[in-house]
Amino acid sequence: MPVDDALAKPRYTVISQDGDDSSIKGINGTGFLCGARIGIVAKPSAEFVAGIFGTWLSGGVAVPLALSYPEVELLHVMNDSDISMVLSTKEHHEIMESISTKCSTRYSLLPAVESIPQKIDPQEPFSGELTSSVSSLIAEIDSLKEIKGDDPALILYTSGTTGKPKGVVHTHKGILSQVQILTEAWGYQSEDQFLHCLPLHHVHGLFNALLAPLYSGSVVEFMPKFSVRGVWQRWCESYPSGGASKSDEAITVFTGVPTVYTRLLQGYDSMNPDQQSACSYAAKQLRLMMCGSSALPSPLMKRWEEVTGHRLLERYGMTEFVMALSNPLHGARKEGTVGKPLLRVEAKIIMDDGTETKAGVGELCIRSPSLFKEYWKRPEVTEESFIDGGFFKTGDTVTVDEDGYFVILGRTNADIMKVGGYKLSALEIEAVMLEHDTILECAVLGLPDEAYGEVICAIIVPKEDAKERARQGSEPALTLEALTSWSKDKLAPYKIPTRLYLWDSLPRNAMGKVNKKELKKLLQV
Numbered sequence: 001m002p003v004d005d006a007l008a009k010p011r012y013t014v015i016s017q018d019g020d021d022s023s024i025k026g027i028n029g030t031g032f033l034c035g036a037r038i039g040i041v042a043k044p045s046a047e048f049v050a051g052i053f054g055t056w057l058s059g060g061v062a063v064p065l066a067l068s069y070p071e072v073e074l075l076h077v078m079n080d081s082d083i084s085m086v087l088s089t090k091e092h093h094e095i096m097e098s099i100s101t102k103c104s105t106r107y108s109l110l111p112a113v114e115s116i117p118q119k120i121d122p123q124e125p126f127s128g129e130l131t132s133s134v135s136s137l138i139a140e141i142d143s144l145k146e147i148k149g150d151d152p153a154l155i156l157y158t159s160g161t162t163g164k165p166k167g168v169v170h171t172h173k174g175i176l177s178q179v180q181i182l183t184e185a186w187g188y189q190s191e192d193q194f195l196h197c198l199p200l201h202h203v204h205g206l207f208n209a210l211l212a213p214l215y216s217g218s219v220v221e222f223m224p225k226f227s228v229r230g231v232w233q234r235w236c237e238s239y240p241s242g243g244a245s246k247s248d249e250a251i252t253v254f255t256g257v258p259t260v261y262t263r264l265l266q267g268y269d270s271m272n273p274d275q276q277s278a279c280s281y282a283a284k285q286l287r288l289m290m291c292g293s294s295a296l297p298s299p300l301m302k303r304w305e306e307v308t309g310h311r312l313l314e315r316y317g318m319t320e321f322v323m324a325l326s327n328p329l330h331g332a333r334k335e336g337t338v339g340k341p342l343l344r345v346e347a348k349i350i351m352d353d354g355t356e357t358k359a360g361v362g363e364l365c366i367r368s369p370s371l372f373k374e375y376w377k378r379p380e381v382t383e384e385s386f387i388d389g390g391f392f393k394t395g396d397t398v399t400v401d402e403d404g405y406f407v408i409l410g411r412t413n414a415d416i417m418k419v420g421g422y423k424l425s426a427l428e429i430e431a432v433m434l435e436h437d438t439i440l441e442c443a444v445l446g447l448p449d450e451a452y453g454e455v456i457c458a459i460i461v462p463k464e465d466a467k468e469r470a471r472q473g474s475e476p477a478l479t480l481e482a483l484t485s486w487s488k489d490k491l492a493p494y495k496i497p498t499r500l501y502l503w504d505s506l507p508r509n510a511m512g513k514v515n516k517k518e519l520k521k522l523l524q525v
């Protein structure tokens, strides 16, 4: 039955909580969901995974929802994706029941998934079954008669950094390709154990840290609420210093956004020398540490390497195609770059005049087996987003260095500033600002100006010690004059910020991203 016919039917799916199967009815009355959208609200947990796989195996389209969304945004996403049913866990019962009522959506509780023994012996039949059943689930979906590879499987909403969040539709085939590509690129294996502390409604947490590891038969251990102390502690338990042998459930892979690593370093700096040496030792033992979702500042990369011995593997991705470019697992990981196209991914750079450039500056366009199918209910936007040959226009301005590694200059409509005829990358200026020893965080953006088109504005969060010194001396932690004079031998004169704001913190979303459109609005009133 075509998806639209199924949707025309009344929404009467109810999963009873008492195990009474008689009330379980599918959207088409046979238990098959025919592409109906199923919202999933659960903290990162086995229940969330059960919700996703259960939806797929029943022919539904999973829509992971974030509880961190304000209610209006949650309602927007639920209404926009025409959710037929919400699956949630006990802890979100009240709020989700009330929200579901507001959008006339069915609501059901996900039953608790019993915990399984962590220790997996690949020789034992039970554990063998367990890992293979998890890893073969995605492939199995493809073999189900009613479900085709091209059918929608997942709708993820974009962060809304550049506009209102759009529903990005991924197919079963695309998801399978992506988990295979990542497994191959980063050597994910059944011996791996991931410590997962990212939200699941974005591709980084969902694909890189959950679906691809599950596909590879790895163990994923959730830390639903990121805790600096908790992460260091978990690594130290995995690899105790002082000659004790490593734990059987040792963490081997970690992936995070740049702010996660910044916070881990702040935690490290507040430890005593013995704790620091235990933490450094433990972190060094992990197999792989990765970073992405926004630019990894060079001072952060260097400091992390000093403390843990890990040169973070930086990669580049987007809701629409998941991951496309990556520094290598083996080989040079170049700071300030996001590496080269992953296997089976094609990347090209298109200049303003529509022609392709091999080494110039332009818009990154991607063709990949993991490309999304469409924006949900936005056929015109979908059409506008592709160029001939099926390449997706990312909206990111990029270039390529002498070794063919891609450099992300930023979102064309938020990070590329037009100042007195020059096109400047806010990310490039931010990277330089972060080398200043007073600056902890920084966001650079262009503000409208009659004479120059735009002027460069830097919002700076000073480091704690600089703030303290400033408080004691009753003067600002940094002045525009001091910043200008420091920048002179690091940046061309037209790249030096001419407006400076000192803030206590930068507003960031769940993925640690700064919404520059919102900041611009705020600074222009």
Ligand SMILES: Nc1ncnc2c1ncn2[C@@H]1O[C@H](COP(=O)(O)OP(=O)(O)OP(=O)(O)O)[C@@H](O)[C@H]1O
Pocket (backbone or CB within 6 Å): 158, 159, 160, 161, 162, 163, 164, 165, 166, 202, 291, 292, 293, 294, 295, 296, 314, 315, 316, 317, 318, 319, 320, 338, 394, 396, 408, 410, 411, 513
């Ligand atoms: N390693 C990286 N370095 C720099 N930027 C990155 C990196 N990884 C991802 N990004 C940025 O994140 C963007 C993708 O994130 P996402 O799909 O969440 O979209 P968004 O820009 O945050 O939101 P929206 O599409 O709603 O505007 C990329 O287009 C790029 O600008």
